[in-house]
Amino acid sequence: MPTSFLPFSRPSINEDDLQAVRDVLCSGWITTGKVCARLEDEVSSLVAPSQAVALTSATAGMHLALTSLGIGPGDEVITPSMTWVSTVNLITLMGATPVFADIDRDSLMVTADTLAPCITEKTRLIIPVHFAGASADMDPIRSLAADRNITLMEDAAHAIGTRYKKRPIGSEGTAIFSLHPIKNITSGEGGILVSPDTKLTEHIRRLRFHGLGVDAYDRHTQGRSPQAQVLEPGFKYNLPDMCAALGLSQFRRLETLNDLRRQRAEQYLELLQDVDELRPLKTDFDYEQTHAWHLFIVRLGKNRPGLDRDAFMEALKERGIGSGLHFKAVHLHQYYQKTLGLTLGTLPHTEYNSERILSLPLFPDMTEEDVCKVVTTAKEILA
Ligand SMILES: *Cc1c(COP(=O)(O)O)cnc(C)c1O
Secondary structure, rough: OOOOEOOOOOOOOOOHHHHHHHHHHOOOOOOHHHHHHHHHHHHHHHOOEEEEEOOHOOOHHHHHHHHHHHHOOEEEEEOOOOOHHHHHHHHHHOOOEEEEOOOOOOOOOOHHHHHHOOOOOOOOEEOOOOOOOOOHHHHHHHHHHHHOOOEEEEEOOOOOOOOOEEEEOOOOOEEEEEEEOOOOOOOOOOOOEEEEOOOHHHHHHHOOOOOOOOOOOOOOEEEEOOOOOOOOOOEEEOOOOHHHHHHHHOOOHHHHHHHHHHHHHHHHHHHHHHOOEEOOOOOOOOOOOOOOOOOOEEEOOOOOOOOOOOHHHHHHHHEEEEOOOOOOOOHHHHHHHHHOOOOOOOOHHHHHHHHEEEOOOOOOOHHHHHHHHHHHHHHHHOO
């Protein structure tokens, strides 16, 4: 094993981050409070007119949103199978039926064309995923949903700082960001739901804290009323200040961190031009967008007998380079194979990618030399 292992992702933590967390720890108030409120205010100003609600994870945000929308038995929710399992798990746990739309082969994202055939009388909700930091083509998806009176919720776990036609993701509808440590900015664990629908955000504030008729932290009383009543049974998904402090400090560097990712991604794109076996996702979209470069994904060419994707990842690891798999298609996971029983070939572009993709190292503190090392090593393995 080489001595220095290059992970596929590593959070970028600086002195400001350390000081921000230290300040909270020394303040005497470490759970949800002023700092969380500040994080929500600053994220709200990025995604205005949407309002932000901070939670313990994006998964928690999905749970609360599905709860608030009353998604349950008899309802169908359309989402790609090329996504993280959390969304499909929650749809299933709510008693609803996940319906998978196929994706564009080279962007890994659903389009209005792949979504349309999945719509039935029972469709209540569509959850597109902005993949790897790129934006899905939202205008056609938005009008498709509006025409059929279906709610739309964007999985923006990869897309904090992404813009679609100059508009920040999250500013035009309900969206959920993740602050998990591999995402573009982190609070340790955390998530932020944003929506222009204030009835929804108010409801989610209540649901995130036991369903009490107050927020986890009341900005006016600097705490909360001990006499608060349960208005409906709720959950415990409030983000502590200890985490919010890290999230806020990172959020203030969002542009810088995303720029560093972009530089490394552009370097990869250039160096990989002559490597036919590793094909990146598409970067030339026919709509304007700002890519947040959450992941750098390549597809391994299949015309190489004896070298499959898993073996390639293993070979990288042996040479000191980490890689990720985002994602194995959800319908191919054991539980969903058993319960949904979709036959192979139902989602051709999803399945094509599920067996070929891998994520190369990409994080803000990576150096130019690191990128060169990854590409050189990949070429060695391929040779
Ligand atoms: C990370 C991720 C999530 C879940 O985020 P958590 O904050 O870990 O709950 C959801 N969807 C996608 C596409 C993700 O990558």
